[in-house]
Amino acid sequence: MYEVGAAMRRGDGTTSRRFWSKWCHNGFSFWCKKYFWEGQLKQGAVDEGNENVTNTRGPLSGLSPSKRKLVGLLIPAAFFHFWYWSIMTYRNLFYVYETKYPMSITMVFGSIIAGMTSVGGGAIAFPVMTLVMKEPPEIARDLAMSLQANGMTAASFSIFFMKVHIERHALLFSLLGSSIGVIFGLEVIDPLLTPPMKKMGFVSIFFAFSFALFLINWNHKRTTFNNIPELNWWKRLLLFIFGFIGGIFTSFSGSGADICMFSLLTLFFKVSEKVSTPTSVVLMAMTSMVCWWWRTLVTGAMPQESWEYLLVVVPIVTIGAPFGALIGTHFHRLVLAACVYILNTMSLVSAFVIVPQTPVLVGGSIGLMVAMFIIYSVIYKLGDRMNMKYEKASIKAKEEAKMKADSANSLTQNDVPDHTRDNPAYIGSTEYISRM
Structure with missing residues (x-):
């Protein structure tokens, strides 16, 4: 590095160009690998960075990681597409594409976002339908939860199959709370x-979260976990309440x-965004399934318009969502957070531009x-305070364990007679054991 710097100061243009070419190539490769191909966090990881813990039991456990990813994409896509094309052909329902095809184009992008982030396909479908296509919120809501019940279920299968x-x-x-909350x-x-x-409330709440997450992630080195530390009854209750x-x-x-x-x-x-994102994808799939079943099997209130929109997006979302889940599991947590910032900001700006505003609504x-x-x-x-207590308790527990180990070693040494401790055979055996 010193020689390159000296050559650059001497005006050696060839060396300078060679240096910058090498630096740009290696630096860009490192940057892409770090943020866009960090690697999957496998099920069973406890601490951040422990990404190689896998479960080798179960069907198809002998598949290599690359083959497992491919199979995880193909199985849900094959299942949904078999039933979709069979029903569409038998009932001759292809006429829905004549007027509803714009939603198919929208969900090519939306389904990938749904699989790789925490915002779900409804965060794309709902504002597009209500703000751009001028559809009533009820139709947009029923489409959002029905397409998520299909697409994000396919993504959930891929997540479990890849052992993310x-x-x-x-x-x-959270699922227990959200199931009760969605019916309530x-x-x-x-109706109130x-x-x-509904339109402005949706974008306002999600933008506030995005802004808070942006300010928090300004500190790129903040401590994150792969599991909830010291889970107890009140933390379980908090999860239930937020799910509700x-x-x-x-x-x-x-x-x-x-x-x-x-x-x-x-x-x-x-908890790291790398863990929170696939967890939220699975939760949204199950919650959407509960909502869809309630609207179709219990109340029978899902409008025909939503069913027609669903027919044109099912073949898209059942491929795009698993593909997005695969991509998202490799992205760095800051990239996933950035996607949340951008999407929710775009939704907020679009809502203020498109929705007719009144002073009461703006305020x-x-x-x-x-x-x-x-x-x-x-x-x-509050999470910071709890985390500080957890870290102090962990440090104290480690120090106590170390003190107990040191005292046990000292007691063992004191129990050995002096003439035995000075014996070369004893010294050699203890050195051998310590090396083990």
Whole structure:
């Protein structure tokens, strides 16, 4: 490096060009590998950086990682496409493409985003349908939860099949809360809200979270975990409550349970985005399934328009969402967070431009954003305090364990007679044991 610098100072143009060419090539490769191909975090990892823990039991466990990824994409796609094309051909339903094809184009991009981030396909479909295509929020909501019930279920299969690490306790208790919340929201909350309130409330809440996450990630070296530290009863209750709130958001916008759990995991429990993202994908798939079943099997209220939109997006999302899940598991957590910033900011700007604004609606949206940002910030600060206590307890436990080990070693040494301790055979045996 010194020689290159000296050559550059001497004006040696050939050496200078060679140096910068090598630096740009290696630097760009390193940057791409770090942020866009970091590697999957396998199920069973405990601490950050422990990415090689895999479960070798079960069917198809002998597949290589590359083959497992390919099979994880093909199995759900083959399953959904077999039934889709069979039904479409038997009932001759291809006429829906004549007027609904713009949604197919939209979800080529939206399904990949749904699989690789925590915002879900509904975060793309809902604002596009309500803001751009001028569809009622009810139709957009039913389409969002039905396409997520198909596409994100396919992505969830790929996540489990590739053995990507997820926070299973968070998934279980959040799912219990979101299942109750989405039914409560459909029957009680949704009828009380007007369409503009639903549109602006959706984008305002999610933008506030994105802004909070952006400020938090300004410190790129912040401590993160791969699992919730010291899970106990009140943390389980907190997961249930946030799942319930997210279920209510899902009931009028088709998405929300994923963002609520994602915010709790990243802001409060300090779980890495690399773990929170696939966990939120699986949660949103299951919550959407509950919402879809309730609208179709229990109340029978899903409109025909939503069914027609669903028919044109199913073949897209059942391929795009698993593909997005595969891509997202390799991205660095900061890249995943950046996708959340960009998407929610675009949704907010579009909503203010397209939705007819009134002073009450503008004031309510701004007030909601400020209030949610304060709530997210408080959650983050409380999480900081809890994390500091956890780190202090961990350090103290390690020091106590080390002191016990040292005292045990000293007692062992003191129990050995002096003439034995000075024996060369004894010294050689202890050195051998220590090397072991």
